[in-house]
Amino acid sequence: xxxxxQVAIVTGAGGGLGSCHALELARRGARVVVxxxxxxxxxxxxSTSAAQSVVDEITAAGGTAVANCxxxxxxxxxxxxxxTALDAFGRVDILINNAGILRDAAFKNMTPEQVDAVLAVxxxxxxxxxxxxxxxxxxxxxGRIVQTASGSGLFGNFGQxxxxxxxxxxxxxxHVLAIEGARNNIAINAIAPIARTRMTETIMGxxxxxxxxxxxxxxxxYLSHPSCDRTAHIYSVGGGKVSRVFIGQxxxxxxxxxxxxxxAAAIDEIDDTATFTIRGGLAGA
Ligand code: NAI
Numbered sequence: 405x406x407x408x409x410q411v412a413i414v415t416g417a418g419g420g421l422g423s424c425h426a427l428e429l430a431r432r433g434a435r436v437v438v439x440x441x442x443x444x445x446x447x448x449x450x451s452t453s454a455a456q457s458v459v460d461e462i463t464a465a466g467g468t469a470v471a472n473c474x475x476x477x478x479x480x481x482x483x484x485x486x487x488t489a490l491d492a493f494g495r496v497d498i499l500i501n502n503a504g505i506l507r508d509a510a511f512k513n514m515t516p517e518q519v520d521a522v523l524a525v526x527x528x529x530x531x532x533x534x535x536x537x538x539x540x541x542x543x544x545x546x547g548r549i550v551q552t553a554s555g556s557g558l559f560g561n562f563g564q565x566x567x568x569x570x571x572x573x574x575x576x577x578x579h580v581l582a583i584e585g586a587r588n589n590i591a592i593n594a595i596a597p598i599a600r601t602r603m604t605e606t607i608m609g610x611x612x613x614x615x616x617x618x619x620x621x622x623x624x625x626y627l628s629h630p631s632c633d634r635t636a637h638i639y640s641v642g643g644g645k646v647s648r649v650f651i652g653q654x655x656x657x658x659x660x661x662x663x664x665x666x667x668a669a670a671i672d673e674i675d676d677t678a679t680f681t682i683r684g685g686l687a688g689a
Contacts (some may be wrong), residue, residue: 554571
């Protein structure tokens, strides 16, 4: 799969998963905007060296990339990231919303500030960059967007109510943009990755050895390619395993005289996942 003549923006690409995505897209011919604020895992601090070192690596390998060190967390930052792509390369075909931070705490201890900071980078960050790229993709009648979600939001994980909520926000955003972007050939999908990076290495221990971040990138590359005909799909990916995660609706029951008691009596049947549908939008089947 080649990306000749295409331009990709990868946010938070100064290290970890984002740098793997940026390097591989560039190796396959894309010109890449390597965005990274250069912050610590908790989002504090900033530095231009993270983004620049990935640009240097791409350039040394014969690829083309430019660095951008704006924060995704503000509308001005989102606009500046997209403008960097337009100034350098004149187009944007691919956006990988990947930048992220952690501020974990058990819910009983979670502060409003921990909630705001995490929502600002993951959820509003994706809005800020996607909002800026949307008119460019609509005008070109083409776009591929990948959201970086998480098993934490899809399935739950202790101490990550802020993070899980932000990550599921990205899924809601994806479902709506898949519908709104369809007529302009803009596809948007999500990954729930698992990989050994600075964000996870302290908690993964031995298990992390098999979880190279490079093993997440192939799914991102596939979802970024013109040949990808999927939209609004979620893929769990890590350590070479890939599977689809989906939201299904059970067959349930129908009772025009529904009461709390009849719900209680039928709750096992309502919950029964033996028959389910995956709906294509609220208005879909
Ligand atoms: P990482 O910490 O290596 O990468 C995140 C990057 O985002 C960092 O380079 C950081 O400087 C950058 N960043 C933070 N705030 C930013 C901002 N406001 N603007 C621009 N850049 C900013 O961690 P990793 O693991 O590579 O994470 C990448 C994405 O994957 C994140 O969204 C993370 O939540 C997600 N993820 C990772 C998992 C894993 O197992 N590593 C599991 C599930 C999700």
